[in-house]
Each structure stands twice: as C-alpha cells, then as structure tokens.
Amino acid sequence: MAQDSWPSPAHNGRAVTDTEYEKIAARFSGDGVYGEPGDSAVVTAGTGLSVNLRANVYASVRGHAWTSGTSTVNLPVTANSSGSTRVDRVVLRLDRADWTVRxxxxxGAPGGGAPALTQNTGDTGVYEVPLANVNLVSGANSVTVSRNELYVGVRIRPCTSTTRNPNPAPGEMCFETNTGRIRVWDGDGWVGLFDDSGVIGVNSPLSAWTIGTESVLQKRNGNVHLRLGSFQRAAGTLAGGDESRLPVLIPAAYRHPTRDQYAMAYTTGVEISRVQIYSAASDRPGQVWLVNHPSIAKGDYVLPGSGISWVVD
Structure with a gap:
C-alpha cells in the first residue's frame, strides 16, 4: 500500500471516513471524563431500579466527544432475582455500528463481580470506558452506586534520554524509554520526577581492608540512598592522624556534583570515626575515605551508619 495522509485534497477529495477520523482523533485526547475526582459524581442512584447521570458532563472516547446534555439522564437497571448480588457497570460506549458514544x-453476572470492559481497537466493535459500578442485591427495588470515573489525563511524551523535545514548553513531561525516567521541563532544564536505578553494588576492593558486608546504593526520584557495608582492617595499624580510603566507589552517575557527604562510623572498642564521600567536583570523585578516627589495628572493624542520601537531579 502506498503512503497516504488525510485530510488532504489527494485523499478521497478531502472526505474522511469515521474509521480514518478515529485513527487520528484517538490520540488527540485520552479516554474518559473531562474533570477530576473532586468533581461531583457523574453517576448516582436514581429512583427505583435506575441510575442518573448528572447534566453538563463532557467526555471523550477514542477521540469522539460525548456530553450528557443540559438535563439529568436516567438509565434503567434490569431487575435481579438470581439469589446473588449483581454488579453492573455504567460505561461510555463507542459503538462503531453507528459511530455514536452513549x-x-x-x-454483570450474579455473584461474579463487575463485568469486564470491552475495548476493541479495530475498525468494528465497541470501546468502553468506566463511569461507575452499580450494586444490586437479589430482589432489591433500589441500587447503590460506587464511583469509578476514568478521567482524561495529561499526555507524557515518550522519548529517549538523548531525544527529548529540543524546544519544550514549561510543564512538558517526557518518559525516557531507555532509562525509565519521567522528567518535566521547568523552563530552565529537565527535572527528574521519577526514576529507579534498582540496587547497585558499589564495592571497590582494596588490599588494606576486607569487606564484611556489601556496600549498596539505590537512586530513586533523583535521590541517591547509600548503605555502607562493614570493613575489617587487613593491613598494619592505621594511625589516628592518617586518612585511609575505604573499599567503596560511587559510580559517576550517582555522585553529588559539588558537595561532599559525611557519615559516622563505629570502630572496634566503641570508638567514633568520620567517613567522607567525595563529590564529582573533588580531587577524589566518588571515593570514600576514613578521615577522622582513633588508631585502628589490624583486625579491627569499621561499621558505618546507614541511610546516607543526597540529591543528584
């Protein structure tokens, strides 16, 4: 099939079919009601076996606009004499037989919970989005309604970390498919909203220290959380005035750009020591050093505190 586009003078004399309209319009707006959960319920219980839709509600289903109109809409609910409670759904349904949304x-099936939504995405069939659930006890002459509106949300542009929109507008959001990060443009730069590195081991063995417990970090939502492990002195005695590098190295992507971090540690004999985690801007980028401590003999332990964190995005 040759390339095509529409609407266009070259395409069917600018005539666009319902199917062709849906192909483009389904991406113009998300499915659901225009509004937010703080608005009044779209569906409430009506008199007897019925539900009411409030007036002046607008929604979109696959790009097709719908409104409830200027007055309350009443919909009947079929009776239930099955012996089990039945759960129905109130849905907005696009029916491609006549291209209307109603x-x-x-x-639902008695005792079976709310029925599944039908969401056909081809050229035929129906597509449904939820508005509410209706509970009907067997033999009852009234219903109860629980809200279940699907609201139209804000679009997030998919991209990679190197293909973000070069001319973004303030508030624009993007999802980086290669990193799993969600970012927003604040007018000056891309700010991280969500990311999760998973647990990353940061051991960096050195002959002067034996690693007892692994050091790990995890970056989530722009914040790095570090848990330093435990270390045993393997070389000779470390004098109290000497600094010593510990067997840990923070990867470049997780270093604070300008500020060093500090942590407390216990050493054998219930002594207090100080650990320094160097920033990317230092002459020891990503390295972790024991900088203030008592004399530490061979075989003594250094047990840093956990829960050190800093911002990188």
Missing part, C-alpha cells in the same frame, strides 16, 4: 448500563 452511556449505558452493562449488566
């Missing part, structure tokens, strides 16, 4: 009550 609110309908979709009956």
């Amino acid at each position: 609110a309908v009550v979709k009956a």
Whole structure:
C-alpha cells in the first residue's frame, strides 16, 4: 500500500471516513471524563431500579466527544432475582455500528463481580470506558452506586534520554524509554520526577581492608540512598592522624556534583570515626575515605551508619 495522509485534497477529495477520523482523533485526547475526582459524581442512584447521570458532563472516547446534555439522564437497571448480588457497570460506549458514544448500563453476572470492559481497537466493535459500578442485591427495588470515573489525563511524551523535545514548553513531561525516567521541563532544564536505578553494588576492593558486608546504593526520584557495608582492617595499624580510603566507589552517575557527604562510623572498642564521600567536583570523585578516627589495628572493624542520601537531579 502506498503512503497516504488525510485530510488532504489527494485523499478521497478531502472526505474522511469515521474509521480514518478515529485513527487520528484517538490520540488527540485520552479516554474518559473531562474533570477530576473532586468533581461531583457523574453517576448516582436514581429512583427505583435506575441510575442518573448528572447534566453538563463532557467526555471523550477514542477521540469522539460525548456530553450528557443540559438535563439529568436516567438509565434503567434490569431487575435481579438470581439469589446473588449483581454488579453492573455504567460505561461510555463507542459503538462503531453507528459511530455514536452513549452511556449505558452493562449488566454483570450474579455473584461474579463487575463485568469486564470491552475495548476493541479495530475498525468494528465497541470501546468502553468506566463511569461507575452499580450494586444490586437479589430482589432489591433500589441500587447503590460506587464511583469509578476514568478521567482524561495529561499526555507524557515518550522519548529517549538523548531525544527529548529540543524546544519544550514549561510543564512538558517526557518518559525516557531507555532509562525509565519521567522528567518535566521547568523552563530552565529537565527535572527528574521519577526514576529507579534498582540496587547497585558499589564495592571497590582494596588490599588494606576486607569487606564484611556489601556496600549498596539505590537512586530513586533523583535521590541517591547509600548503605555502607562493614570493613575489617587487613593491613598494619592505621594511625589516628592518617586518612585511609575505604573499599567503596560511587559510580559517576550517582555522585553529588559539588558537595561532599559525611557519615559516622563505629570502630572496634566503641570508638567514633568520620567517613567522607567525595563529590564529582573533588580531587577524589566518588571515593570514600576514613578521615577522622582513633588508631585502628589490624583486625579491627569499621561499621558505618546507614541511610546516607543526597540529591543528584
């Protein structure tokens, strides 16, 4: 099939079919009601076996606009004499048989919970989005309604870390498929909203120290959280005035750009020591050093505190 585009004078005399319209319009707006959960419920219990849709509600289903109109819409609910409670759904349904969107009550199976949504995405069939659940006890002459509106949300642009929009607008968001990060443009730069590195081991063996417990970090939502492990002195006695590098190295992507970090540690004999984690801007980038401590003999332990964190995004 040759390339095509529409609407265009070269395409069917600028005529666009319903199917062709859906192909482009389904991406113009997310499915659901225009509004937010703090608004009044779209669906409430009506008189007897019925539900009411409030007036002046607007929504979109696969790019097709819908409104409830200027007055309350009443929808009947079929009776239930099955002996089990039945859960129905009120849905907005796009029916491609006539290309209309209507609110309908979709009956569930007694005792079986709310019925599944039908969401056909081809050229035929129906596509449904939820508005509410309707609970109907067997033999009851009234219903109870629980809210379940799907609201139209804000679009997030997919990209990679190297293909973000070069001319973003303030508030624009993107999802980097290669990193799993969500970012927002604040007018000056891309700010991290969500990311999760998973647990990363940061041991960096040195002959002067034996590693007892692994050192690990995890970056989440722009913050690095470090748990330093435990270390035993393997070389000779470390004098109290001497600094010593510990067997840990923070990877470049997780170093604070300008500020060193500090942590407390216990050493054998219940002594207090100080650990320094160097920033990317230092002459020891990413290295971890024991900088203030008592004399530490061969075989003595250094047990740093955990829960050190800093911001990188």
